Amino acid sequence: xxxxxxxxxxxxxxxxxxxxxxxxxxxxxxxxxxxxxxxxxxxxxxxxxxxxxxxxxxxxxxxxxxxxxxxxxxxxxxxxxxxxxxxxxxxxxxxxxxxxxxxxxxxxxxxxxxxxxxxxxxxxxxxxxxxxxxxxxxxxxxxxxxxxxxxxxxxxxxxxxxxxxxxxxxxxxxxxxxxxxxxxxxxxxxxxxxxxxxxxxxxxxxxxxxxxxxxxxxxxxxxxxxxxxxxxxxxxxxxxxxxxxxxxxxxxxxxxxxxxxxxxxxxxxxxxxxxxxxxxxxxxxxxxxxxxxxxxxxxxxxxxxxxxxxxxxxxxxxxxxxxxxxxxxxxxxxxxxx
Amino acid sequence: xxxxxxxxxxxxxxxxxxxxxxxxxxxxxxxxxxxxxxxxxxxxxxxxxxxxxxxxxxxxxxxxxxxxxxxxxxxxxxxxxxxxxxxxxxxxxxxxxxxxxxxxxxxxxxxxxxxxxxxxxxxxxxxxxxxxxxxxxxxxxxxxxxxxxxxxxxxxxxxxxxxxxxxxxxxxxxxxxxxxxxxxxxxxxxxxxxxxxxxxxxxxxxxxxxxxxxxxxxxxxxxxxxxxxxxxxxxxxxxxxxxxxxxxxxxxxxxxxxxxxxxxxxxxxxxxxxxxxxxxxxxxxxxxxxxxxxxxxxxxxxxxxxxxxxxxxxxxxxxxxx
Numbered sequence: 001x002x003x004x005x006x007x008x009x010x011x012x013x014x015x016x017x018x019x020x021x022x023x024x025x026x027x028x029x030x031x032x033x034x035x036x037x038x039x040x041x042x043x044x045x046x047x048x049x050x051x052x053x054x055x056x057x058x059x060x061x062x063x064x065x066x067x068x069x070x071x072x073x074x075x076x077x078x079x080x081x082x083x084x085x086x087x088x089x090x091x092x093x094x095x096x097x098x099x100x101x102x103x104x105x106x107x108x109x110x111x112x113x114x115x116x117x118x119x120x121x122x123x124x125x126x127x128x129x130x131x132x133x134x135x136x137x138x139x140x141x142x143x144x145x146x147x148x149x150x151x152x153x154x155x156x157x158x159x160x161x162x163x164x165x166x167x168x169x170x171x172x173x174x175x176x177x178x179x180x181x182x183x184x185x186x187x188x189x190x191x192x193x194x195x196x197x198x199x200x201x202x203x204x205x206x207x208x209x210x211x212x213x214x215x216x217x218x219x220x221x222x223x224x225x226x227x228x229x230x231x232x233x234x235x236x237x238x239x240x241x242x243x244x245x246x247x248x249x250x251x252x253x254x255x256x257x258x259x260x261x262x263x264x265x266x267x268x269x270x271x272x273x274x275x276x277x278x279x280x281x282x283x284x285x286x287x288x289x290x291x292x293x294x295x296x297x298x299x300x301x302x303x304x305x306x307x308x309x310x311x312x313x314x315x316x317x318x319x320x321x322x323x324x325x326x327x328x329x330x331x332x333x334x335x336x337x338x
Numbered sequence: 339x340x341x342x343x344x345x346x347x348x349x350x351x352x353x354x355x356x357x358x359x360x361x362x363x364x365x366x367x368x369x370x371x372x373x374x375x376x377x378x379x380x381x382x383x384x385x386x387x388x389x390x391x392x393x394x395x396x397x398x399x400x401x402x403x404x405x406x407x408x409x410x411x412x413x414x415x416x417x418x419x420x421x422x423x424x425x426x427x428x429x430x431x432x433x434x435x436x437x438x439x440x441x442x443x444x445x446x447x448x449x450x451x452x453x454x455x456x457x458x459x460x461x462x463x464x465x466x467x468x469x470x471x472x473x474x475x476x477x478x479x480x481x482x483x484x485x486x487x488x489x490x491x492x493x494x495x496x497x498x499x500x501x502x503x504x505x506x507x508x509x510x511x512x513x514x515x516x517x518x519x520x521x522x523x524x525x526x527x528x529x530x531x532x533x534x535x536x537x538x539x540x541x542x543x544x545x546x547x548x549x550x551x552x553x554x555x556x557x558x559x560x561x562x563x564x565x566x567x568x569x570x571x572x573x574x575x576x577x578x579x580x581x582x583x584x585x586x587x588x589x590x591x592x593x594x595x596x597x598x599x600x601x602x603x604x605x606x607x608x609x610x611x612x613x614x615x616x617x618x619x620x621x622x623x624x625x626x627x628x629x630x631x632x633x634x635x636x637x638x639x640x641x642x643x644x645x646x647x648x649x650x651x652x653x654x655x656x657x658x659x660x
Contacts, residue, residue, distance in 0.1 A: 157352070157356075160349070160353050161353055161356040161357055161360065164353045164354075164357060164636055164639050164640045164643065165357055165360070165632075165636060165639075166594050166597055166598060166599050166632075166635050166636070166639060167599075168598075168599055168601060168602075169598060169599075169601075169616060169631075169632055169635055172601075172616075172617065172620055173361065173364050173365070173620060173628070173632070174364060176620045176621065176623070177364055177365060177368050177371055178368065178371070180376075181368075181371040181372070181376075183368070183369065184369050185369035262481065266481075266483055269483050269486075270483060270484075270485060270602055273483075273485050273486075273602075274602075274605070274617065286483075289483075289485075289486055289489070293489065296489060296492070296493055296497075297493065297496075297497050297498075300493055300497075303486075303489055304490065304493075307483060307486035307487075307489075307490070310481075310483050310486065311478070311481055311482055311483070311486075314480075314481030314482075314483075315477055315478060315481045317481075318477050318480060318481055319477060322477070
């Protein structure tokens with residue numbers, strides 16, 4: 001028994017350290033992070049691609065544009081050669097970097113450049129709306145769960161109402177009303193078609209998904225001895241919330257992040273697909289899918305690629321979410337997704 | 339128990355009333371939005387706007403208009419559309435219900451079979467490659483944008499292959515069951531598969547997680563100590579316990595879908611159901627129709643929530659006191 005390890009070393013295995021080590025040894029963490037990093041870097045390079053490689057403006061239609069393939073000048077929109085020979089077909093993928101590598105859309109715009117620009121918006125909305133949901137949801141959940149009584153019933157009733165309002169109907173209603181008129185209320189004014197509108201709408205409709213489970217956790221925590229001891233020793237409410245309650249709900253909050261970002265991104269793309277999300281001339285993967293519908297049977301790549309990128313991003317986020325949940329293992333459960 | 343049910347259902351009525359007020363306020367009292375201008379269309383003249391305000395009582399106070407709309411919607415049941423003047427909203431809604439019900443019931447059968455089957459298999463085969471393989475199916479299911487999947491399916495079944503391999507697929511749209519059962523089935527087959535893949539993903543993940551969690555519970559250890567085989571524990575005990583979660587989740591999802599959440603699937607496959615009706619109403623700013631469809635959707639969700647809560651309280655007495 002002489003070479004027994006000292007007990008101190010065992011004590012130093014804090015839950016946070018165990019979680020970090022589990023996460024670092026999980027293959028899913030690395031696959032998902034690498035994919036996400038790749039997609040983020042790719043979309044952020046959109047201005048570089050448009051300026052130096054494709055040399056086109058992806059927001060201006062170029063119906064009479066031309067491009068050079070194998071030394072020959074080819075127009076971007078060509079007369080249809082199928083069926084009744086009516087209408088024009090945009091140029092298909094040339095697989096040549098710099099000259100419409102992935103083809104053009106029905107307005108002669110470079111699909112590759114639009115995909116990159118659209119990705120910036122989709123990811124921006126997904127991340128900001130996801131974090132907005134997490135922040136508001138955690139705040140409301142902690143306040144409701146900790147205060148109890150009147151404050152709790154008031155917040156819970158509001159959450160119940162939003163919860164029972166079908167997410168898609170609520171977000172579509174808000175988008176239909178706000179997108180064409182904008183939002184003007186006292187000092188806050190958002191112009192019609194602004195990117196902030198979908199961010200706020202998506203950020204708000206999912207708040208109960210986070211606030212309800214967090215509230216439940218906080219109510220359970222309030223009954224625990226260490227919190228009662230803090231209350232008994234005369235600690236201020238703010239001290240109890242920041243020192244005792246918050247550190248214990250943070251793991252659940254972290255688990256929610258990748259899932260909420262994925263959900264927000266999927267919702268944005270669905271709203272944009274219904275033309276009530278991101279407004280032209282801005283693009284997102286959802287609006288590109290919508291634009292590609294008219295070309296679905298002739299140039300399917302225009303609608304297929306953005307969807308594929310959405311799937312890859314959402315799979316990475318969910319994979320990362322699974323790895324984080326297994327590492328932290330709080331009983332985080334979510335109601336069905338979209 | 340009766341007190342609990344009464345309490346739960348009065349809460350449901352409260353939520354429904356709040357939702358109706360919320361919808362009304364979103365459309366009539368959002369700062370910066372003029373409903374008259376939206377109904378009259380872009381660049382309408384001042385006279386037209388005044389006329390619109392007079393016809394739709396937009397100059398009367400909000401509470402009065404709200405009460406009058408609720409009265410026409412629920413008591414007299416003769417509320418008429420703003421867009422197609424004189425057309426009552428209830429018949430439009432009732433007409434759309436069979437298509438949505440056909441879509442949702444068929445899809446839910448497929449996703450329940452897939453979700454339970456694959457979820458239980460994954461939980462039972464945790465040491466082989468089958469579990470991660472099913473995990474991949476589940477994660478792809480929850481990450482797919484349903485409208486995009488629908489377009490991919492359309493591209494395959496309605497595109498070039500439509501003349502050869504998929505000749506038997508009818509054109510997009512819904513064929514009523516009473517009109518032609520065979521065509522009804524064929525026209526809904528791909529919408530069913532599309533919608534169910536998404537939900538199968540969710541259910542596979544939930545059921546597997548639930549069973550894996552239950553396998554560490556004391557009652558499973560007792561069974562093991564008594565000498566029960568792993569297969570028996572999985573199929574007889576854990577799976578059965580996990581069904582409680584499945585039933586409550588299913589109640590909520592089914593309620594939401596029947597209420598119109600299948601809107602994207604309906605739009606992509608051209609099915610004239612409740613979701614599509616709601617979407618058209620929203621685009622046209624047809625508030626009476628929006629009010630009817632949203633109340634109908636909220637009704638299903640709130641009732642499903644209440645039934646699930648009562649079932650839970652019946653199964654677990656601890657909930658009743660809480």
